[in-house]
Amino acid sequence: MRNRFRICAVATSDPIKTVHLKTNGTSRYADHLNGQDHGEAFSVSFLKMALKFEVLGKFNRARAARLALPHFVCQTPLFMPVGTQGTIKGLTNNQLEEIGCQIILGNTYHLALRPGAELIDDLGGLHKFMNWKRALLTDSGGFQMVSLLHLADITEQGVTFQSPVDAKPMLLTPEESIQIQNKIGADIIMALDDVVKTTITGPRIEEAMYRTLRWIDRCIAAHKRPDEQNLFGIVQGGLDPVLRDICVRGMVDRNLPGYAIGGLSGGEDKDSFWRVVAQCTAALPEDKPRYVMGVGYPLDIVVCSALGADMYDCVYPTRTARFGTALIPEGLLKLKNQAMANDERPIDPTCLCMVCKNYTRAYLHCIVTKDPMGSQLVSYHNLSYMMRLSKDLHTSIVEGRFPEFVQDFLRVQFPRGDIPEWVCNAMEVAGIDISTCCAP
Amino acid sequence: MRFAVTRACGGGGGRARVGALYIGGCTTAPIETPSLLISTRKGLPTFVSRDHLATLPTPDSLLLHVSPLHFLDCPSSKTISNIGGLHQMLGLHEHFFVAAPRDSLESLPESEGTNKLGASFETPCGRRLIKPSAYVEKIASLKPNLWASMADEVPAWVSEKRNKTSVDRTLRWLDECLALDPAGGKTMLGVVVGGSNIEERKHCAIEVATRNVPGFWIGGFGLGENVEERSALLNAVTDNLPEEKVRFISGLSLPEEVLQGVASGIDLFDSTYIYHLTLGGFALIFPFKILDHNNLDFQLDDTVGDRTKINLRATIYRKDITPIVANCSCFTCQNHTRAYINHLLNVHEMLAHILLEIHNTHHYLGFFRAMREAIKGGKFDLFRHRFIESRRIHLTSAVLCS
Numbered sequence: 001m002r003n004r005f006r007i008c009a010v011a012t013s014d015p016i017k018t019v020h021l022k023t024n025g026t027s028r029y030a031d032h033l034n035g036q037d038h039g040e041a042f043s044v045s046f047l048k049m050a051l052k053f054e055v056l057g058k059f060n061r062a063r064a065a066r067l068a069l070p071h072f073v074c075q076t077p078l079f080m081p082v083g084t085q086g087t088i089k090g091l092t093n094n095q096l097e098e099i100g101c102q103i104i105l106g107n108t109y110h111l112a113l114r115p116g117a118e119l120i121d122d123l124g125g126l127h128k129f130m131n132w133k134r135a136l137l138t139d140s141g142g143f144q145m146v147s148l149l150h151l152a153d154i155t156e157q158g159v160t161f162q163s164p165v166d167a168k169p170m171l172l173t174p175e176e177s178i179q180i181q182n183k184i185g186a187d188i189i190m191a192l193d194d195v196v197k198t199t200i201t202g203p204r205i206e207e208a209m210y211r212t213l214r215w216i217d218r219c220i221a222a223h224k225r226p227d228e229q230n231l232f233g234i235v236q237g238g239l240d241p242v243l244r245d246i247c248v249r250g251m252v253d254r255n256l257p258g259y260a261i262g263g264l265s266g267g268e269d270k271d272s273f274w275r276v277v278a279q280c281t282a283a284l285p286e287d288k289p290r291y292v293m294g295v296g297y298p299l300d301i302v303v304c305s306a307l308g309a310d311m312y313d314c315v316y317p318t319r320t321a322r323f324g325t326a327l328i329p330e331g332l333l334k335l336k337n338q339a340m341a342n343d344e345r346p347i348d349p350t351c352l353c354m355v356c357k358n359y360t361r362a363y364l365h366c367i368v369t370k371d372p373m374g375s376q377l378v379s380y381h382n383l384s385y386m387m388r389l390s391k392d393l394h395t396s397i398v399e400g401r402f403p404e405f406v407q408d409f410l411r412v413q414f415p416r417g418d419i420p421e422w423v424c425n426a427m428e429v430a431g432i433d434i435s436t437c438c439a440p
Numbered sequence: 441m442r443f444a445v446t447r448a449c450g451g452g453g454g455r456a457r458v459g460a461l462y463i464g465g466c467t468t469a470p471i472e473t474p475s476l477l478i479s480t481r482k483g484l485p486t487f488v489s490r491d492h493l494a495t496l497p498t499p500d501s502l503l504l505h506v507s508p509l510h511f512l513d514c515p516s517s518k519t520i521s522n523i524g525g526l527h528q529m530l531g532l533h534e535h536f537f538v539a540a541p542r543d544s545l546e547s548l549p550e551s552e553g554t555n556k557l558g559a560s561f562e563t564p565c566g567r568r569l570i571k572p573s574a575y576v577e578k579i580a581s582l583k584p585n586l587w588a589s590m591a592d593e594v595p596a597w598v599s600e601k602r603n604k605t606s607v608d609r610t611l612r613w614l615d616e617c618l619a620l621d622p623a624g625g626k627t628m629l630g631v632v633v634g635g636s637n638i639e640e641r642k643h644c645a646i647e648v649a650t651r652n653v654p655g656f657w658i659g660g661f662g663l664g665e666n667v668e669e670r671s672a673l674l675n676a677v678t679d680n681l682p683e684e685k686v687r688f689i690s691g692l693s694l695p696e697e698v699l700q701g702v703a704s705g706i707d708l709f710d711s712t713y714i715y716h717l718t719l720g721g722f723a724l725i726f727p728f729k730i731l732d733h734n735n736l737d738f739q740l741d742d743t744v745g746d747r748t749k750i751n752l753r754a755t756i757y758r759k760d761i762t763p764i765v766a767n768c769s770c771f772t773c774q775n776h777t778r779a780y781i782n783h784l785l786n787v788h789e790m791l792a793h794i795l796l797e798i799h800n801t802h803h804y805l806g807f808f809r810a811m812r813e814a815i816k817g818g819k820f821d822l823f824r825h826r827f828i829e830s831r832r833i834h835l836t837s838a839v840l841c842s
Contacts, residue, residue, distance in 0.1 A: 085787040086780075092794065093775065095491065115758065115783040123761055123779060131775050342519045354491060358531025360523055362515040366482055370564075372790055373484050380489075 049257045050187065051230045053289050057398035060431035061281060061308035064397035067289055069187040070228055071127060072134040074102040076289065076310035077393040079301060079386040080137060081318060085110045086130050089318055090376040091383070093132055099353070099380065100387035103135040103187070105313050108180055109144035113165065117183040125185030136186035137313070139293075140177045143195055154194055156211065174218040178231070182224050190260065191219040193234040198268035205238035212236045213250040220254060230257035232291060235280050238263060239272045248283040258289040261309070265294030274303055274426040281308035298327065298389055302409055303423055305393050306402075306430035317386050321378035324368035327385040329412045333361070335378065340365040353384035403432050410437040441536075441585060441627070441654060443686040443707075446472075447816050455678060455705035456820045458812050461686060463536040463585065467499050473686070473707035474698070474815075475808050477505035477538055478801060479545070479715050483530040486715060487790070487797040490531050495771045496798070500805045502535045505690075505710045508578045508587075509547040509563045509570070517581035525583030538629075539584035540657055541570065542593060542690055544712045549593040549663075551602070556609065559590055572613050576620040584627070588657035588688070589617040591631035596664035603635040606660075607644045614651060629657040629688060636665045638676045645680035655686035658706065662691020667700075674704035695726075695748070695807060696831070699824045702811060714804055718796040721753040721785045723764045723778075724803040728810035730826045731819055747830055750778075752796070757782040770802035771795075 052068040067074040081088050081096070083104045088096060096104065106126055111117070115129075123129050126136055145152045145159050152161040158173035174192040181189040192215055194208035216233045223231050233251040237243030251259055261280045264273055277292055281304075284290050289310045295301060296314020304312070317327060324336040328348045334340070335347075343361035355364075355377045367374035396405035406427070410419055417439030427434045447458040460470035478485055483506050485493060493501060506526060515523070523529045526537050542549055546564050553560025558571035572590050579587045590613040592606040610633045618625040630648040634641030648656060658677055665673065681687060690710040692701045698709050717724065726748040750757070750764070760782070763773035772781075772795040784792035814823035 085783075085789055087784060087789050087791040090790040090794070092492070092771075092791065094771075095489075098491075110787070114787050115779075119759060119779075123759060129777075129780055129783075131777075131780070341514050342516060344519065344523055354489075358490065360529065362519050362523065363482075363529050366511075366514045367484075371481050372487055372793070373481070373489065375790065376487075376489055376794075 049230065050226065050228050051257050051289070053258070053287060055286070057400070059397055059400070059402040060306075062306050062393075062397055062402055062430065063286075063308060063310070064394045065289070065310060067310070069103070069135045069230070071136070071187050072102055074135060075391070075394045077301070077305040077397075078102055078311055078390045079296075079317075080105050080311065080313040081383055081386070082107070082313055082315045083130075084315075085114070086126065088379070088383070089322070090372070090379050093130070095380060096132075096383070097134070099384045100391065101134065101383065103137055103311075104132065106136055106138045106184065106186060107144055108138045108141035108177065108184065109148070111138075111184060112141065112180050117180040120185075121183035125183075127185060135188070136184075137188040138181045138184050138186040138190065140190045140192040141172055141180065142177065142192045145172060146195060154208075154211075156214075158192070174215040175222040178219050178222040179224075182229065185225075186229060188230045188232055188258065189223075191216050191231060191233050193236055193262055195234075195236060195263050196238065197266045198239055198263055198272070199266065200238070205236075205240060206243055209237045209243045209247050213247060216251065216254055216256075220256075232256060232258040232260050232289075234260040234262035234293070235284075236263045237276075239268060239276060241275075241279055244276060244279055245283065248280055252283070252285060256288070258291060259284050260291040260293050262293045264292065265296075265314070270420065270422040271425070273300075274307065274422055277304050277309060278307045278426065278429050298386070298409075299413060299423065301389065302393070302406060303426045303430075306406060306427060306432055308430075317382040318379045321382045322369070322375045324374070324378065326364075326378055327382045329409075330415075331413055335361060335364050335368045337365075347378075347381050348385070351381065351384060351388070353381050355381040355384070406432050407434055407437050410434055443473075443655065443684070445684060448683070449818075453703070455675065456702050456815050457705060457707070458815050459686065459707050461503075461536075461707075463499070463502065466534055467502060469499050471499045471503060471536070472809075472812055474702045474811055475500055475503060475708055476805060477503050477688070477708055477710040479543065479710065479712055480504050480506050480510075481546075482510045483526055483532075483537075485797060485801070487718065487794040488801065489794075492771060492794070492798055493532070496802055497805050497809075500808070501801065503708070504532070504535055504537050505543070506537045506539050506582070506584060507541055507543040507547045508539055508575065508582060509541050509543075509561055509568070511578060511582065512563060512568060513565050517577055520581040525581065527583070536586075537582075537584035538586045538588075538688065538708070538710075539579060539582060540588035540629075540659075540688075540690060540710065541575070541590070542659070544662060544690055544693070544710070545715060549591075551592065551594040551598065551606070554592050554606075554609075559592055559613075572616040573620060576617055580622060586627050586629055586655065588629045588659075589614040589631050589653075591633055591657075591659045593633055593659045593663065594635050596636045596666070598635065600637065603637055603640055606633050606635065607640050610644065610659075611647050614648065618651065618653075625651070625653055628653050629655045631657045631659045632677050632681070633660040634673075634677070635660055636669060636673060638672060641673050641676040642680055645677045649681050653685075655688065656681055658687060658689040660691075661689060662693065662697075667697075671700055671704060674701065674706070678705040696828055698808075699811070699827065702815070702820070703824065711804075714797060714800045717749060717800050718793050720751070721792070721796070722749045722751055722800075723781070723796055724749050724800050724807075725765050726803075726807075726827075726830075728806050730810075730830065731814060731817075731823055752778060752781045752792075753785045754782075764799050765803065768799065768802065770799050772799040772802075 054066045057064045065076045080103045084107045177192040194211040233256045237247045291311035295312045296316035326333040326347045340361045346356040442462040459473040550560040558569045592609040594606045630653040634644040688708045693711040693713040757778040760778040
């Protein structure tokens, strides 16, 4: 007989340290821990989690949830802007709060380089250093190393690379990555994984997947602050369903506070992409957050949310802003285009952000890619768009109108009904009827 | 717009004055002068967006300089007009824009190309010849609150003949602009030039003073003239301009130069000091209340830089968790530390410049405020002397210590 537990957390003002376990049946495990009577709620502090995840609404696989982290209570689905070097390029903290950012990402690789993990620790952690009052997430540093350093190499020990500062050989181990992330102090930290490009085939993918599982144990062992920082495991396995399945099971066995689906957004075709997400979300536990790394196109976020993912990050919205491209419900608006030179409309007439309330496409056309202000203003708008999308996803699920939201979204992006096949396939699996949006 | 001198003879041999500039609109409190025109690029500060601009001291921070040359190529005059002019286009409805072509940064008078048809400028769009008619048309679409007539500004080293030509041209273009302006010059500032020639300066000022304009823009300074002879040149101008009308100037950026201008009776300054400081990673720290100290503490501390500013790129700030200036009420000092800005500068992040421009603007506006207090108290000369001494003492000590 399977013991059924309902896990809910104590609402304390401190980071969650204890977990209530309610049983509705005999529970030898609970008995073993506390020797208490059946059917009673009691406190257990074995599960070291610094978060509480509560699903507030669902539509098939999609879910809207409340994610309580030590520094902030978030609503999912949510998009996390990337603040690589301890800042979102060109935006201040109060602007980010105004826009509705809940969690921002810091890159461990960059921060460990400058200003350095020791310094951040000495000055009280990254929150204090940046004066960011909401939640932070740091990645492991592994991905940057592999993508930025052409001499990086992965061994069982860790990632070996040439220091960009003085060309000395260096090694980033799972232990060290966690140590650095413990110093930085983010609410969510990522395990060091062996990430390979999805475009690669062959035994390397299997090797990377198993290594990722071995490394998660080393990460768990090295993690010194589990009651303040949540260690997320990352599911690897390339595009191979068998490998992905093994990895998911392995990760779930470790009973981590949350899970990420990694190794995607690296150039694979969309049809493979959504299938991996669908497989993983189906196998990951209901009651833990699911983070698809590197996903940033609005369409991809809508599809992944329909399939049951909760968190996303990408440099895309801010990076594309610096090139003069704005995100709008219809898709993209290239502000540098000559057609914008005399367009007196705001970027998006339906957007309520400071930029759309005050500036025309014509004026922005003049300043994008030429003046720092152009970068700032379009970044501001693009992140506002992403936060609005996150909020709309959350609210539409909670209010029971998620399919309608998806249909509206697709209709505006694809007014001619030419919705890509992969989206149609994914929506079918997600159980959302988009036939009215597709061309006959 | 209305201007009135509220305190005259505050120093500088009687020329320094405090004034009140009533800019209208929703702002009822006047802007006190001497004050600063905040530099802009295409109408907006280089790094400070409108929401942060709103956190700077008001009404001082409502005064912005704008160069029509930033809008040569786009948007078109028609589009600017359709949008409603500068205030609408920039989302700065309560602000007061003073337009003059020269911005002392990227739009620079190029006197060799200037001819009888128009003034030549180096602009971000290359070298351009601007004719009065095109200039007035652009102004009409931008609708700044005040605008300077077109002038032929020449550097200090040109020949006497060229200098004389510049005065003649400037006067001719002033009259042309007056004639072309649909509003008849109601918001036009007459430009006074004359280079480094006292007689020409005097002559030009007297002529411009006869035109029916609400104020004056003093051009041609900061173009290589001798700092020692500058005061005489400035006085030659201001002594021949009506007391009760407002006087703007460009090219005097540094605090010492501003003090020099104030001593000669200038009211408003278009300064690029903040821009240069910001780009260089410098933050202003000098204390304003230098009149309160009976004996100023001239001992060298170990901050890197002079007593006016600190270079936040310096490694000594890596772990400095204090704000740039203790008790500074600007957004930057209220929210961030020297250590964070040092990091941002090291990793070349734009946020460093945003935070610095906010602080530096706030601080420089404070400097102007302190100057006004000194003038009101009749202590401007002492203020000026002390400020300059405090800068020189540092240099002297540095030399002695080395």
